[in-house]
Amino acid sequence: MTLIKKPVTGMKDILPAEMEIRNYCISVIKQTYAEFGFQEIETPCVESIENLTSKSGGDNEKLIFKILKRGEKLKLDEASSEADLVDGGLRYDLTVPLVRYYSNHENELPTPFKALQMGNVWRADRPQKGRYRQFMQCDIDIIGEPTNLAEIELITATTTTLGRLGFKEFEIHINERRILKAMAVYSGFPDEKFDDVCIILDKMDKIGLDGVKKEFLEDGYSAEAVEKYVGLFEGMNAKTSWSEKLDWLEQKLTEAGAVADDVIPNLRSTIETVIKVKQADFKMVFDPTIVRGMSYYTGTIFEIRMPELGISCGGGGRYDGMVGKFTGRDVPACGFSIGFERIILILMEQHFEIPGKREKVAFLLDKGLSEEQTAQALIKAGEERKAGKSVLVVRMNKNKKFQKQQLSDQGYTSFEEFYNN
Amino acid sequence: MTLIKKPVTGMKDILPAEMEIRNYCISVIKQTYAEFGFQEIETPCVESIENLTSKSGGDNEKLIFKILKRGEKLKLDEASSEADLVDGGLRYDLTVPLVRYYSNHENELPTPFKALQMGNVWRADRPQKGRYRQFMQCDIDIIGEPTNLAEIELITATTTTLGRLGFKEFEIHINERRILKAMAVYSGFPDEKFDDVCIILDKMDKIGLDGVKKEFLEDGYSAEAVEKYVGLFEGMNAKTSWSEKLDWLEQKLTEAGAVADDVIPNLRSTIETVIKVKQADFKMVFDPTIVRGMSYYTGTIFEIRMPELGISCGGGGRYDGMVGKFTGRDVPACGFSIGFERIILILMEQHFEIPGKREKVAFLLDKGLSEEQTAQALIKAGEERKAGKSVLVVRMNKNKKFQKQQLSDQGYTSFEEFYNN
Numbered sequence: 024m025t026l027i028k029k030p031v032t033g034m035k036d037i038l039p040a041e042m043e044i045r046n047y048c049i050s051v052i053k054q055t056y057a058e059f060g061f062q063e064i065e066t067p068c069v070e071s072i073e074n075l076t077s078k079s080g081g082d083n084e085k086l087i088f089k090i091l092k093r094g095e096k097l098k099l100d101e102a103s104s105e106a107d108l109v110d111g112g113l114r115y116d117l118t119v120p121l122v123r124y125y126s127n128h129e130n131e132l133p134t135p136f137k138a139l140q141m142g143n144v145w146r147a148d149r150p151q152k153g154r155y156r157q158f159m160q161c162d163i164d165i166i167g168e169p170t171n172l173a174e175i176e177l178i179t180a181t182t183t184t185l186g187r188l189g190f191k192e193f194e195i196h197i198n199e200r201r202i203l204k205a206m207a208v209y210s211g212f213p214d215e216k217f218d219d220v221c222i223i224l225d226k227m228d229k230i231g232l233d234g235v236k237k238e239f240l241e242d243g244y245s246a247e248a249v250e251k252y253v254g255l256f257e258g259m260n261a262k263t264s265w266s267e268k269l270d271w272l273e274q275k276l277t278e279a280g281a282v283a284d285d286v287i288p289n290l291r292s293t294i295e296t297v298i299k300v301k302q303a304d305f306k307m308v309f310d311p312t313i314v315r316g317m318s319y320y321t322g323t324i325f326e327i328r329m330p331e332l333g334i335s336c337g338g339g340g341r342y343d344g345m346v347g348k349f350t351g352r353d354v355p356a357c358g359f360s361i362g363f364e365r366i367i368l369i370l371m372e373q374h375f376e377i378p379g380k381r382e383k384v385a386f387l388l389d390k391g392l393s394e395e396q397t398a399q400a401l402i403k404a405g406e407e408r409k410a411g412k413s414v415l416v417v418r419m420n421k422n423k424k425f426q427k428q429q430l431s432d433q434g435y436t437s438f439e440e441f442y443n444n
Numbered sequence: 445m446t447l448i449k450k451p452v453t454g455m456k457d458i459l460p461a462e463m464e465i466r467n468y469c470i471s472v473i474k475q476t477y478a479e480f481g482f483q484e485i486e487t488p489c490v491e492s493i494e495n496l497t498s499k500s501g502g503d504n505e506k507l508i509f510k511i512l513k514r515g516e517k518l519k520l521d522e523a524s525s526e527a528d529l530v531d532g533g534l535r536y537d538l539t540v541p542l543v544r545y546y547s548n549h550e551n552e553l554p555t556p557f558k559a560l561q562m563g564n565v566w567r568a569d570r571p572q573k574g575r576y577r578q579f580m581q582c583d584i585d586i587i588g589e590p591t592n593l594a595e596i597e598l599i600t601a602t603t604t605t606l607g608r609l610g611f612k613e614f615e616i617h618i619n620e621r622r623i624l625k626a627m628a629v630y631s632g633f634p635d636e637k638f639d640d641v642c643i644i645l646d647k648m649d650k651i652g653l654d655g656v657k658k659e660f661l662e663d664g665y666s667a668e669a670v671e672k673y674v675g676l677f678e679g680m681n682a683k684t685s686w687s688e689k690l691d692w693l694e695q696k697l698t699e700a701g702a703v704a705d706d707v708i709p710n711l712r713s714t715i716e717t718v719i720k721v722k723q724a725d726f727k728m729v730f731d732p733t734i735v736r737g738m739s740y741y742t743g744t745i746f747e748i749r750m751p752e753l754g755i756s757c758g759g760g761g762r763y764d765g766m767v768g769k770f771t772g773r774d775v776p777a778c779g780f781s782i783g784f785e786r787i788i789l790i791l792m793e794q795h796f797e798i799p800g801k802r803e804k805v806a807f808l809l810d811k812g813l814s815e816e817q818t819a820q821a822l823i824k825a826g827e828e829r830k831a832g833k834s835v836l837v838v839r840m841n842k843n844k845k846f847q848k849q850q851l852s853d854q855g856y857t858s859f860e861e862f863y864n865n
Contacts, residue, residue, distance in 0.1 A: 026770045027492045030476040031532050034488035036545050038552060042484045046474070052469070057802070058829040060836030063463045067455035067578050068489065068564065069509070069534075071448045088490070091510040091530055093568055099529075102520065108529065109512055113490075124457050127449040131459060133854055136836060143489065147514055157488050168839070172809070175822065176837060182828075292815050302830075336664050349447045362589040381478070388593070394713050401596065402720040405604075408479040409723075414482030416597060417556060418589070433554055 033148070033156035042393065044370055045159075047377045049141060051187050052161055052361070059180040061139040061163050066120040068143065074123055076112075079345065081317050083115040086146040088156075097376075113145035117162045118342070118358060124356065125166050125356075126349035134168035137176075140364075145428075152367055164358035166346065171293045177339065178218045178297050185327070186303025188366065189375070193336075194328040195297075196310035199290050199341070202272070202318050205282035206311065210252035212244065220252075227312040232256055241352050251433040256311065265294060265309035272311070293323065313338075319345050327362070331369045337362040382412045385435040387419040387426070391443040400441045454569070454577035454844050465791050466580075468798045470562060472608050473582055473782070480601040482560040482584050487541040489534055489564065495544055496533045500766060504536040507567040509577075534566035538583045539740075539763070539779060545585050546769035556588035557595075562784075574789055583760075585779035587767065592714045595744050598760065598780040599718050606748070607724025609787065610796070614757075615749040616718070617731035620711050621741050621761070623693070627732065630696065631673035633665065639739065641673075648733040653677055677732065686715060686730035693732070701808035714744065734759075740766050748783070752790045758783040803833045806856040808840040808847070812864040821862045 030036050037045070037086045053063065069090060078083050089109040091097060102108050114120050117140045125136060140162045147156055163180060165173040172190040178195055185193065223238045230238070230254060239249040255275065273287040294307045306327075315324040315338060324340035339359035347353035384407060386400055404414040415435065420426040427438055451457050458466070474484065490511060497505050510530040512518060523529050535541050538561045543551040546557060560584045568577055584601060586594040599616055606614065628641045644659045651659070653674060660670040676696065680689040690712055715728045729749075735761060736745040743762035750757045760780035768774035805828060807821055825835040836856065841847040848859055 026495050026498055026544065026547075028544060030488050030544075030548070031490050034490060036488070036548060037486040038549065039483035039485055042486060045486075046484060050471075056833050058832075060804075060806075060834055062460035063467060064460055065458040065463060065466075067451050067457070069452050069455060069566070069578065071452055074447050077447055088514075089512040090534075091526065093509075097526065099523065099526065103518065104510065107520065108520075113511075123447065123449060124449075126447075127451070127457060128459065137836070145490075157490065170839065171837060172837065175818075179826075182686065227631055235790075285650055296815060296819050296822070299819040300826060302826050309493075315792055335581070349449055376780060383481075385481075394717060396719050397593070397596075398720040401600065405600075405721060405723050406521065411479075413479050413481055415558070416593065417592060418591065429554060 031156075033150035035155050035157075041371060042375060042404055044375055045367055048188060048363070048366060048370070051183050052141070053139070055184040055187055056163055056180055059137070059163075059176060059183075061137045061180070063139045063141070064121075064124060065140070066114075066117075066124050066143065067378045068113055068145075070114050070120055070123070072106075072109050072112050074113065074119055075117075077348065079119055079317070079319050079348070080115055083146055086148055087112040088145050105139075115146050116144055117142060117160050117360070118164070118317075118345070119162055119167075121162070121358075122345045122356070123349060125346060125354075127352070132173050135165050135173070138164045138166065140164075142178065152322075155364070155366075159363045161361040161363045162358055163360075164356060166356045167354055168357070169343075169355040171289055171296075171323070173355070173357040174293045174325075174341070175296050175300070177291075177357060178325065179300055179302065181327070181337070181361060182301060182303040182305050183357045184361070185305070185366075188370070190366075190369075191304035192306075192330055195325055196306045196308045196313050196328055197290070197294060197323065197325045198214065198285060198310055198313045199323055201282060201286045201322060202276070202290070202311065203314065205276045205286070206252065206255055206272075209279050209281040210255065211248040212252070216244075221314045224312060225314040225316075232260075232366055239330045259311060265307065266291065268309055268311075290323065315340055317342075323357070323366075325359070327363075329369065331372075332365060334365075335362065336365045380434075382437075383433075383435045383436050384414045384439065385430045386414060386425075387423065387438060387440045388415045388416065389419045389440070389442045392441055393443060396441065396443060403439075452577075454571035455474075456576050456578075462788065462792060464798060464813060465527075465796055467792070468697065468789055469609060469784070469787060470695055473562070473605050474560070476605040476608055477560045477584055477601055479530045480558070480597060480604075482601070484560045484562070485542075485545060485546050486561070486563060487535075487538075489546070489566075490532045491535050491541055493527075493530055493533050495540055496536065498769065500540055500738075500740050501536055502770065504567055507569055508536055509534040509566050509568055513700065536567050537583050538563060538566055538781070539585070539650060539738075539766070541616045542583070542585055542587075542779075543777070544770055546775075548773070551855060556586050556594070559583075559585045559587070561585075563788075566773055576785070580784045582782040582784045583779055584781075585777060587777045588775055589778070590764075590776040592710055592744070594776070594778040595714045595746075595762070596717050596721070598778060599714075600723070602748070602758070602780045602782060603718075603722060603724040603726050605782070606726070606787075609791070611750065611787075611790075612725035613727075613751055615727045615729045615732050616746055617729045617749055618711070618744065618746045619731055619734045620707060620716060620744055622703060622707045623697070623711070623732065624735065626697045626707070627673065627676055627693075630700050630702040631676065632669040633673070642735045646735040646737075647716065647732060653681075667753075680732060680789075686728065687712065688807075689732075711744065735760055738763075744778070746780070750786075750790065752793075753786060755786075757782065757786045757790075789851045801855075804854075804856045805833050805835045805858050805860065806843065806848075807835060807837045808861045810840045810861070810863045813862055814864060817864060824860075 086258045090111040092110045278281040319342045320340040321343045322341035326338035327336040329336045339358040343355045407414045511532040513531045684688045694708040740763040741761040742764045745761035747759035749756040762778040764776045828835045
């Protein structure tokens with residue numbers, strides 16, 4: 024029987040050249056986050072189906088790869104729906120597993136707990152260019168820190184990492200769930216429509232303020248509420264700096280009693296402090312249009328925007344209520360995820376040169392070599408490896424010139440030939 | 445709803461202390477194998493169910509976590525067996541995926557192709573101490589090298605890596621599938637019983653030669669064949685060195701025409717050369733009793749034995765026929781897998797100290813700190829991080845003494861306190 028050569032639909036094999044870039048990025052990321060005191064952890068790729076379908080994952084819950092029950096647990100005859108067949112699934116993000124992990128090991132972990140996770144997640148999205156059904160996520164989270172020290176450290180750590188990977192002139196867009204909410208309340212949108220309001224607002228990037236306004240009216244919201252809401256964005260658009268925008272918005276919302284007193288000052292302090300302590304070339308942007316899909320966010324939310332890419336390249340925010348879903352007791356939490364695959368895509372397209380690559384040497388062994396001569400060549404290879412070189416030992420081909428050309432293409436810069444003489 | 449805190453049955457959360465050791469081992473392994481010219485690759489964790497159930501995986505095929513078909517493909521009403529419900533599964537090893545990968549990308553890869561894979565695999569084994577249903581494998585393979593240069597490089601690379609991880613006085617047990625076969629043929633066992641003969645032989649470690657003999661007789665094999673077979677082991681046991689054992693066996697098997705002329709000289713040359721070029725403190729042991737479970741092996745087979753552990757701690761061998769299952773054209777291949785989880789287990793039990801760990805400093809920030817003072821502390825943290833230290837910035841607790849004690853326990857060796865003054 025001939026077997027299937029292709030990877031499963033929507034997943035990909037990673038070739039050595041990409042793997043080198045991925046490994047380089049992983050090492051820069053791990054080193055930088057370690058400097059910030061983040062501790063790496065790992066959870067199984069498989070989670071209980073109950074945890075994956077607890078409404079924390081938004082639309083991702085529709086995209087789960089589900090795992091069949093095993094042995095006696097699988098009762099095919101009695102199964103009336105999919106749910107009867109499965110007891111686990113592949114994780115669709117690293118946040119649900121982190122919160123489960125923290126709940127499980129709380130007593131063994133420090134407070135605050137600064138976690139780094141790098142691992143694959145799976146989503147059965149429609150396959151498209153550059154988007155795969157298995158992809159790596161790279162998350163840092165701080166659990167147990169209620170103040171904006173968490174946000175400041177997360178943004179500083181993430182941007183320092185991106186800077187060390189060679190990225191510059193990028194932007195961190197920042198917003199607050201409670202400001203989003205206050206703007207809707209202030210305008211007179213009904214409370215229960217908040218999620219729908221956000222869904223339309225989220226389209227601002229693509230359809231502009233006029234398009235957003237049109238959609239609100241088409242969806243039957245009161246003209247007065249829509250006008251007031253749009254007015255807030257127009258008011259902010261008329262201001263140039265993030266601080267002027269925030270000042271203007273604060274006056275409006277506070278006057279109307281729509282937002283708690285500390286929310287906007289807290290966001291202001293986060294932005295100001297990040298600007299003071301940052302170690303990379305990026306801009307902080309207060310962006311009242313970013314929403315972040317997941318419903319679990321409760322405070323600050325943020326996204327990375329790269330000039331190389333129109334879309335978000337990572338993001339995160341505060342989710343103070345999620346640990347409580349496991350333990351019954353809320354613990355403050357905040358996280359930032361780098362869009363690892365997008366970073367790799369950009370670096371691949373830029374033909375990124377990995378700094379400090381080791382010298383690659385190829386030893387070509389003629390077929391006539393005696394056992395003793397082969398051993399001598401291998402001993403020499405061992406010495407050069409000890410000296411920090413990468414040494415490939417291969418049999419010499421009949422077409423030696425072609426073989427050397429191929430090895431040059433793979434980055435081998437010097438050759439040594441061994442003959443029986 | 446309260447969610448499930450525990451990981452799924454048989455899989456484990458990895459705590460930061462273990463993760464540090466894992467990361468250290470991974471970096472030593474990757475660096476050493478890179479010096480030997482191995483290139484890292486990655487395949488998806490999910491494989492087509494057809495590839496996973498193609499009889500290459502032996503008993504592991506019974507332990508597959510199977511993934512439910514999605515959307516319209518899942519026809520629950522029409523399903524009469526498990527096979528109708530699934531189209532993928534979690535890989536149970538890295539060899540089947542490697543061979544698929546090689547078949548898929550042959551034209552983009554050099555010959556010979558030296559691959560390194562580090563990745564998780566899943567087997568629904570009965571959970572037991574130190575044995576998990578998700579675990580990391582670490583494989584190197586050389587595809588396209590027919591001579592024992594492959595075996596020599598694989599064994600040298602693997603043992604050099606183990607040496608750098610601090611292991612010594614371990615053993616590499618080596619054997620040959622064709623010698624195993626020849627010994628059975630020489631003794632007069634029927635050809636079709638070869639796999640059953642191997643299953644009994646594999647118990648030698650536990651039940652000894654007498655036990656093996658007893659089982660053969662109980663299973664109804666002819667007393668003459670059993671006597672002749674046992675005689676071969678007794679003959680070898682009477683010799684001290686690996687070379688004397690091989691010489692004695694060669695004489696017996698060659699005389700009877702039971703083995704091709706080049707098989708034993710080839711194994712001898714492999715052992716001799718490894719001993720000449722080795723860069724770690726280990727012993728080569730010709731061990732005619734090792735079998736290796738997988739039926740795909742066609743030539744040399746080997747295992748790592750650690751003095752710390754009674755059992756095998758990794759192994760591999762030559763599997764020249766497997767690529768042909770995908771491409772219809774056989775390509776020589778040989779691989780060596782380190783039992784990564786067992787290595788980690790040994791190091792954890794030895795309270796392994798990671799060399800060259802960075803200095804860990806904790807900054808404690810009093811709650812009364814102004815925004816400006818907080819920024820100053822964070823700028824200072826940035827400077828110390830640049831200087832190579834790991835700096836944790838946390839709010840000062842009311843019980844500062846207890847907090848510092850906890851941080852000391854986590855490896856923080858110096859503290860700086862920041863107050864509003």
